[in-house]
Amino acid sequence: MRPLYRMRKKKTTFKPFVLSFAAVVMISPLRIVFMGTPAFAVPSLQALLDGPDDVAAVVCRADSPQGRGRKCCSPPVKTLAEQAGIPVLQPDSIRTDEFFETIQAVQADLAVVIAYGKILPGRLLRLPRLGTINVHGSLLPKYRGAAPIQRALLNGERETGVTIMQMDEGIDTGDILLPARLPISDEDTSASLAEKLAWLGSETLLEAITRLKAGQLPPTKQDETQATYAPMLAKEEGHLDWNKSAAELHCLIRGFDPWPSAYSFIDNRRFRFFQPQVVPGLVGEPPGTLCRADCQGILVATGRDYLLMKEIQPEGKKRMCVQACICGMKLPVGERFT
Structure with missing residues (x-):
């Protein structure tokens, strides 16, 4: 990322209401x-x-x-x-x-x-x-x-x-x-x-x-x-519906990163998700099922294909890579995000 306060080296109508x-x-x-x-x-x-x-x-x-x-x-x-x-x-x-x-x-x-x-x-x-x-x-x-x-x-x-x-x-x-x-x-x-x-x-x-x-x-x-319109974001829009396709959720997670972020719950504990990747495959588990959690990320079943998230933020903790997360807590593989 380039710093916002970078100094530029190179220096480089509105129609008034009565003047073109x-x-x-x-x-x-x-x-x-x-x-x-x-x-x-x-x-x-x-x-x-x-x-x-x-x-x-x-x-x-x-x-x-x-x-x-x-x-x-x-x-x-x-x-x-x-x-x-x-x-x-x-x-x-x-x-x-x-x-x-x-x-x-x-x-x-x-x-x-x-x-x-x-x-x-x-x-x-x-x-x-x-x-x-x-x-x-x-x-x-x-x-x-x-x-x-x-x-x-x-x-x-x-x-x-x-x-x-x-x-x-x-x-x-x-x-x-x-x-x-x-x-x-x-x-x-x-x-x-x-x-x-x-x-x-x-x-x-x-x-x-x-x-x-x-x-x-x-x-x-x-x-x-x-013409189309782009209203302000609401936090509630980030609550993931796992019945949607992985491609749709991939767009939503990226659009809500960093604010207000996309999230879901297991046992009333909120998890926020970042760095998604669509993983094609015939889904056999119910949408929202946490299928895998390892150094590559967490894999969740969706309405179509799977979604792999490489970063996660458990409630009360900082945003981190999934590998760091599973070193400190056990993610409930097999349970469903709601």
């Missing part, structure tokens, strides 16, 4: 307001900091308690912005006149939004001279919403990508400016795929801004007939 992209030809650096919160947004902010334009301000969500100790921690975007000496704003509400006037005073040419975490009001979207663009983690119009990366994995997609989009007041309904595609591997989890898409998003964002300044970024309307 084709009419915009910019030579001088843009003043940019960046709005984002989690690690997914960090590579794009770093790319802008390394590029020719001026990041005038960063807006992110408030600091929040993290981990078992509930220690209050800064969002990853704030950490990077402070390291770069960029002013950081963390408003309780982005819909107040006070916040609007604060952003207005920045006199930004463009706003860039990536996983900020709140819906922006129309007057804020229209405030920068060139409007507001977004980096979304799917190939729009597919997977609009809060969890596009996880939902793509859950649905067994073989390809995803990022879309640079002109923001409007809908949920990911704005015009498409620049898409970029990425294949999904059988080993990808939501964590690994998010990191790949974060870096792809940063590269695509720089290309989009370069083309915007050259007047070469025409917007394209989304095809509403192809």
